[in-house]
Amino acid sequence: MKIAIVCYPTFGGSGVVATELGLELAHRGHEIHFITYRQPVRLALLNPNVHYHEVNVPEYPLFHYQPYELALSSKLVDMVKLYKIEVLHVHYAIPHAYAGYMAKQMLKDEGINIPMVTTLHGTDITLVGNHPFYKPAVSFSINKSDVVTSVSQSLKDDTYNLFPIEKDIHVIPNFIELDKIRNESLISCQRSVMAKKEERIVTHISNFRRVKRIPDVVKIFYKIQQQIPAKLMMVGDGPEKAKAEQLCEDLGIQDKVIFFGNSNEIDQILSYSDLFLLPSETESFGLAALEAMAWSVPVISSNSGGLPEVNFDGVSGYLSAVGDIDSMAENAVTILKEDAILAEFRTNALNVAKQFDIKNILPLYENLYLEAIKET
Numbered sequence: 026m027k028i029a030i031v032c033y034p035t036f037g038g039s040g041v042v043a044t045e046l047g048l049e050l051a052h053r054g055h056e057i058h059f060i061t062y063r064q065p066v067r068l069a070l071l072n073p074n075v076h077y078h079e080v081n082v083p084e085y086p087l088f089h090y091q092p093y094e095l096a097l098s099s100k101l102v103d104m105v106k107l108y109k110i111e112v113l114h115v116h117y118a119i120p121h122a123y124a125g126y127m128a129k130q131m132l133k134d135e136g137i138n139i140p141m142v143t144t145l146h147g148t149d150i151t152l153v154g155n156h157p158f159y160k161p162a163v164s165f166s167i168n169k170s171d172v173v174t175s176v177s178q179s180l181k182d183d184t185y186n187l188f189p190i191e192k193d194i195h196v197i198p199n200f201i202e203l204d205k206i207r208n209e210s211l212i213s214c215q216r217s218v219m220a221k222k223e224e225r226i227v228t229h230i231s232n233f234r235r236v237k238r239i240p241d242v243v244k245i246f247y248k249i250q251q252q253i254p255a256k257l258m259m260v261g262d263g264p265e266k267a268k269a270e271q272l273c274e275d276l277g278i279q280d281k282v283i284f285f286g287n288s289n290e291i292d293q294i295l296s297y298s299d300l301f302l303l304p305s306e307t308e309s310f311g312l313a314a315l316e317a318m319a320w321s322v323p324v325i326s327s328n329s330g331g332l333p334e335v336n337f338d339g340v341s342g343y344l345s346a347v348g349d350i351d352s353m354a355e356n357a358v359t360i361l362k363e364d365a366i367l368a369e370f371r372t373n374a375l376n377v378a379k380q381f382d383i384k385n386i387l388p389l390y391e392n393l394y395l396e397a398i399k400e401t
């Protein structure tokens with residue numbers, strides 16, 4: 026199939042899922058066209074089936090706001106015609122589903138019918154999309170999609186609760202490429218540079234937005250290191266980072282916490298981590314937790330949103346109520362205090378991650394594309 030993938034090119038989970046999906050589809054022989062404003066961070070172009078088309082928004086003094094949706098929909102029309110693309114897969118409703126719908130309509134005028142698959146990722150529904158400024162446009166573009174998918178049952182339920190949606194929503198969970206992880210066992214182990222032998226390594230990776238409850242991450246770690254020698258790896262960047270750095274100083278643990286900023290070395294960092302913290306206010310799925318589990322790293326998380334669908338309580342880690350720092354720290358210590366217990370949780374984490382292997386998930390998307398093409 027010839028598939029156009031529209032996504033955000035940034036470090037965020039939706040862009041990562043879209044990129045990994047496109048690369049695997051290309052690997053299986055499909056022709057993939059990424060259409061976005063910058064080359065996605067995880068996009069490797071060394072595959073003849075992978076194409077990248079940049080959306081440019083020309084600067085013009087009249088434009089107080091750059092009309093990205095307009096430029097994107099025009100680019101979609103041009104690329105569909107040029108490459109005879111058969112299906113549009115847009116990730117994140119705002120503004121991609123909206124622009125995709127406009128492109129569909131323009132193409133229809135020229136006698137070209139192309140189906141649009143929209144994948145909902147979370148904040149496009151629970152935080153941003155639900156804002157009154159966007160809500161009508163988000164409802165409209167979801168309802169006008171030919172196929173709608175969500176990355177968890179929880180996000181599907183939220184979507185029906187928050188929007189007047191008439192479409193059936195297919196739950197297709199996020200995935201992980203386990204083969205790639207095993208092949209990357211050659212990664213040089215930098216553990217000794219980061220921590221002493223007797224120290225446990227606790228890791229958090231996110232975009233450091235409020236929804237991630239970054240102060241909770243620091244406070245949980247503070248309690249852990251009172252009982253167990255440990256280091257905290259903070260990976261990512263965002264509005265809450267400076268606050269977290271200050272909190273570490275206030276708590277006197279700055280020498281035990283390393284702030285990496287945005288990193289392309291997520292796999293290396295996870296390869297030597299012992300525990301992953303994700304105490305988010307809400308999380309439609311929690312891809313970062315799954316990535317950690319794929320590296321056999323157990324997860325301490327909140328129990329909100331789709332997290333219980335990924336992190337199994339008492340198996341791959343533990344779940345606690347949002348904000349219950351004491352419970353999260355206690356559970357972390359339970360896992361970390363003995364090598365044998367940690368080893369058991371590590372094995373379980375990997376076993377749970379195996380359920381989300383891309384090999385199991387990719388055919389679900391392929392089938393939806395085929396059905397959508399047939400019905401259009």
Ligand code: GMT
Pocket residue numbers: 037038039040042117146147148149176199231232236307308309310311312313
């Ligand atoms: O919050 C983030 O980490 C970024 C955000 C995004 O839009 O990229 O992530 C959302 O989509 C990810 C991929 O499907 C999910 O794993 C995240 O749970 C989801 N974030 C939230 O729901 C807060």
